[in-house]
Amino acid sequence: MFEALSGVKQAGQRLEGRLRSSPLGQRWRQYGPLGCVLAPALWVISPLWKETPLSYDHATHLFKAWHFWTEMLGRGRLRGWSHFWAFGFPSDELVPFGGELWVCLFRVLTFGQLPWTRTYALAFAALLVFKALTAFWFTRRYFSTTAAVACAWFVLFDPGAMLEGGWHWHAYFGVWPVELAMCFVLLTYLQLERVFEERSARSVLWAGLCFAASLLSHQLALLMFVVTAPVLFLEHFLRPRQGAPQSAQGDGPAPAAPELLGFALATGALCLGFALAAFSIVPFIARSSNTQDVGWLGDSLAQVSQNLVQLRTFENVWYPIHGLALIGAWFALRARRPGAVFIAASGALFVFLASDTLVADWHLERALATVLKIETDRMLLAAKLFWFALAGHGLSELLRLPTALASSVPRARRIFGWAVALALSLALFLPGWSQFYDAQIKKEFVGEEEIPFYKDLQAVFAWSKTLERKPGEFYRIAYHFAYGTHLTTIAPVYDHAPMFKVGYTPTQIFDKFPTTDEPELFQALSIKYVVSPYPLQRADLGFERRFGQLWLYHSNTYDPHPFHLNGPGQAELLEFEPERVRVRLSGTSLDSRFVLHVANYDRWQATLAGAVVPIASVPVYGAEYPLLMEVPARDGELVFEYVYRGGEWLGLILSLAALPVFVGLVWLGRRSTWPLRLLAGLARARRPIGWGTLALLLAIGVVLAQRTRDRRRMLPQDSLFHQLTGPELTLDGEPCQKTRPLTFRCGDHVLRPEVVPGIWGIHSCMSTSVNTDLRLVATLPLGSFIAGRYDPRKEGEGLIQVSVNGQSLGKVETRNPRLRAQAIEFDTRGQAGPQAELDISVEGAALYCFDFRILP
Numbered sequence: 008m009f010e011a012l013s014g015v016k017q018a019g020q021r022l023e024g025r026l027r028s029s030p031l032g033q034r035w036r037q038y039g040p041l042g043c044v045l046a047p048a049l050w051v052i053s054p055l056w057k058e059t060p061l062s063y064d065h066a067t068h069l070f071k072a073w074h075f076w077t078e079m080l081g082r083g084r085l086r087g088w089s090h091f092w093a094f095g096f097p098s099d100e101l102v103p104f105g106g107e108l109w110v111c112l113f114r115v116l117t118f119g120q121l122p123w124t125r126t127y128a129l130a131f132a133a134l135l136v137f138k139a140l141t142a143f144w145f146t147r148r149y150f151s152t153t154a155a156v157a158c159a160w161f162v163l164f165d166p167g168a169m170l171e172g173g174w175h176w177h178a179y180f181g182v183w184p185v186e187l188a189m190c191f192v193l194l195t196y197l198q199l200e201r202v203f204e205e206r207s208a209r210s211v212l213w214a215g216l217c218f219a220a221s222l223l224s225h226q227l228a229l230l231m232f233v234v235t236a237p238v239l240f241l242e243h244f245l246r247p248r249q250g251a252p253q254s255a256q257g258d259g260p261a262p263a264a265p266e267l268l269g270f271a272l273a274t275g276a277l278c279l280g281f282a283l284a285a286f287s288i289v290p291f292i293a294r295s296s297n298t299q300d301v302g303w304l305g306d307s308l309a310q311v312s313q314n315l316v317q318l319r320t321f322e323n324v325w326y327p328i329h330g331l332a333l334i335g336a337w338f339a340l341r342a343r344r345p346g347a348v349f350i351a352a353s354g355a356l357f358v359f360l361a362s363d364t365l366v367a368d369w370h371l372e373r374a375l376a377t378v379l380k381i382e383t384d385r386m387l388l389a390a391k392l393f394w395f396a397l398a399g400h401g402l403s404e405l406l407r408l409p410t411a412l413a414s415s416v417p418r419a420r421r422i423f424g425w426a427v428a429l430a431l432s433l434a435l436f437l438p439g440w441s442q443f444y445d446a447q448i449k450k451e452f453v454g455e456e457e458i459p460f461y462k463d464l465q466a467v468f469a470w471s472k473t474l475e476r477k478p479g480e481f482y483r484i485a486y487h488f489a490y491g492t493h494l495t496t497i498a499p500v501y502d503h504a505p506m507f508k509v510g511y512t513p514t515q516i517f518d519k520f521p522t523t524d525e526p527e528l529f530q531a532l533s534i535k536y537v538v539s540p541y542p543l544q545r546a547d548l549g550f551e552r553r554f555g556q557l558w559l560y561h562s563n564t565y566d567p568h569p570f571h572l573n574g575p576g577q578a579e580l581l582e583f584e585p586e587r588v589r590v591r592l593s594g595t596s597l598d599s600r601f602v603l604h605v606a607n608y609d610r611w612q613a614t615l616a617g618a619v620v621p622i623a624s625v626p627v628y629g630a631e632y633p634l635l636m637e638v639p640a641r642d643g644e645l646v647f648e649y650v651y652r653g654g655e656w657l658g659l660i661l662s663l664a665a666l667p668v669f670v671g672l673v674w675l676g677r678r679s680t681w682p683l684r685l686l687a688g689l690a691r692a693r694r695p696i697g698w699g700t701l702a703l704l705l706a707i708g709v710v711l712a713q714r715t716r717d718r719r720r721m722l723p724q725d726s727l728f729h730q731l732t733g734p735e736l737t738l739d740g741e742p743c744q745k746t747r748p749l750t751f752r753c754g755d756h757v758l759r760p761e762v763v764p765g766i767w768g769i770h771s772c773m774s775t776s777v778n779t780d781l782r783l784v785a786t787l788p789l790g791s792f793i794a795g796r797y798d799p800r801k802e803g804e805g806l807i808q809v810s811v812n813g814q815s816l817g818k819v820e821t822r823n824p825r826l827r828a829q830a831i832e833f834d835t836r837g838q839a840g841p842q843a844e845l846d847i848s849v850e851g852a853a854l855y856c857f858d859f860r861i862l863p
Contacts, residue, residue: 109134153403466554
């Protein structure tokens with residue numbers, strides 16, 4: 008009997024060996040792990056074959072994909088001005104267009120035969136698969152196939168959280184372009200590894216293309232490489248050399264300075280990628296001041312450290328995965344695996360950057376104001392790229408331990424031990440399986456069937472599509488829904504009509520967006536119809552009809568002209584295109600001013616009778632919403648054109664020159680030895696270069712440190728408070744004294760600049776803890792406007808009043824804090840002069856955050 012069992016065992020071993028060596032076995036080893044990744048990925052995306060996710064930002068991304076296809080590519084553009092939202096916006100200039108391009112790719116692949124909703128669902132499903140595959144490839148490159156499969160599963164089933172990535176963030180809130188960028192970031196790392204290994208032109212090109220794709224998908228990719236590229240280079244510098252490196256042609260040992268060749272080519276790949284994306288990323292950097300304050304301060308460093316110790320670094324992620332990541336980092340660093348330092352250090356750095364240390368402790372915003380526009384919690388999204396890879400490695404290493412121990416134990420005991428371990432595991436796991444499934448595995452999204460009013464909106468869109476636009480007529484349709492309802496942003500996909508969404512419009516961070524519903528605002532926007540899921544009792548609206556649960560109103564104050572003329576004269580609209588507006592003026596006088604109902608942006612240029620005229624930003628009504636463009640009006644043809652500035656020209660030149668320069672360098676490198684001679688010279692001078700680089704970094708650090716100590720940098724140079732000495736101010740009835748730059752003590756209270764969080768975004772502004780009143784009376788030279796901003800932070804009444812020479816210029820009551828920081832502007836052109844008595848009163852909730860400046 009024992010001989011028979013032994014024969015069965017030997018037969019089984021022979022069969023196993025044959026299967027391993029057979030073509031089927033070889034294919035399983037090659038494609039089996041990939042199938043283990045694709046199978047759960049297909050299960051996760053299976054609902055997308057029937058429904059399209061449309062919750063929160065999904066609807067807006069769908070609109071932007073359609074808009075990119077029709078209004079951008081359809082007009083031969085990749086980015087530019089659009090009139091479709093509010094008073095217009097710079098489409099894909101302050102936000103990269105990679106997400107739209109991704110959806111449009113599937114529009115091409117399906118030959119435009121699918122509806123836009125189905126195309127969008129297909130693109131989103133492909134993104135989820137792409138995300139799992141890139142995580143698999145990245146982890147397999149640095150660790151093992153088992154670790155790669157585990158990492159892909161961690162990525163697929165990550166429940167996610169607000170700003171931290173994962174299912175809740177990209178499938179429920181619909182913020183997925185950043186995930187697309189992270190996929191290309193991982194591919195860039197893989198290609199950079201090939202650059203270090205192969206040192207070939209092909210690997211440099213692919214690395215550059217992947218880096219450019221990441222930059223064009225989301226701006227977070229730029230910050231990621233600023234942080235991680237030095238870590239990757241340092242890790243390669245510290246890696247032990249294995250044998251003599253080969254030349255780029257692979258025909259023997261590399262010539263002089265081979266250790267520098269990989270670093271030079273990797274640097275060149277990043278430069279190539281940045282140059283390819285420069286036409287978009289350079290203007291984005293140059294115009295960051297035109298973005299809203301969307302920054303988000305993370306937890307304190309102490310809280311982040313506590314979360315790390317308690318295995319709660321990422322919200323909603325199963326705590327054993329946190330532990331596996333730490334174990335994986337220990338295994339990788341202990342074994343000195345290639346890439347271990349890079350992955351572990353990068354993950355740790357992004358967890359550190361997710362804290363508020365840069366602002367709360369280091370005050371880096373005083374040196375780099377753009378720090379306040381960073382949502383630090385997104386750093387955890389970046390950290391997950393490395394943590395999940397380490398968790399996969401930790402799991403694979405732990406799985407090896409019982410196998411290694413069992414190899415020295417008799418077979419019967421091994422079987423018995425595995426059975427006992429399996430039984431105990433099931434006994435512990437099964438009772439909590441339901442809760443675990445709901446929290447970690449179950450994946451749902453909000454599709455058409457789950458969205459209220461979706462069918463009624465389809466009826467509205469069918470009606471609005473039939474509306475005829477008369478010659479010279481311009482109109483918008485307003486959607487008066489709940490503040491956070493973004494579904495209505497898909498309206499132009501169906502009716503191709505410009506729209507206005509009352510409330511915040513996601514994915515668009517342009518800072519000149521109105522969000523409210525005043526009659527004056529509706530009139531300036533040329534609102535012709537208003538759609539609402541609830542009745543609106545307003546004198547400026549007339550009821551038209553019902554579409555199910557939706558009310559349709561017409562505007563009694565509708566004005567078909569997207570402009571108005573202050574003073575004598577007539578204006579005739581000749582052309583109203585996205586980037587060109589022409590108007591004929593006649594009968595004007597020296598006091599006439601023309602106001603175009605288009606948001607002011609520094610790429611707009613106005614010419615009157617061929618001469619450039621200055622553009623001023625003016626409020627829509629009163630002192631509210633200083634968004635519109637105003638120019639002096641004279642008889643003749645007035646033309647507004649959307650032109651290239653320095654940032655656009657620089658970025659375009661870099662992008663156009665990128666590939667020709669790359670090809671030229673490759674051609675020159677193959678026909679000349681000067682690049683290698685240059686590297687050899689650098690190698691000989693590496694010590695002075697190294698010390699010089701270190702000295703430069705220290706000098707930069709000293710400059711940054713000095714700037715972070717200067718509180719004057721917390722407010723713009725033209726802030727009114729830079730000119731005050733103290734006696735001009737009274738707070739809560741107490742006179743003020745200046746104790747430090749921009750710091751005033753008023754009795755028991757202190758008025759000074761602070762970095763304060765609003766309900767949305769963080770701001771650097773004047774602030775005080777008192778909630779009564781501040782009075783500013785000063786004699787100062789005045790210009791055209793007094794511009795101000797405020798954020799009340801919490802519910803409560805607030806008031807801002809401005810007078811000049813005893814004449815009131817108006818007052819502003821604070822808005823609901825959920826509307827974000829507000830800009831206001833008071834016209835002082837009638838009182839402009841070298842000396843004027845300025846009287847500003849700030850009361851109540853407005854004292855939480857405010858600032859004023861005099862415009863020339």
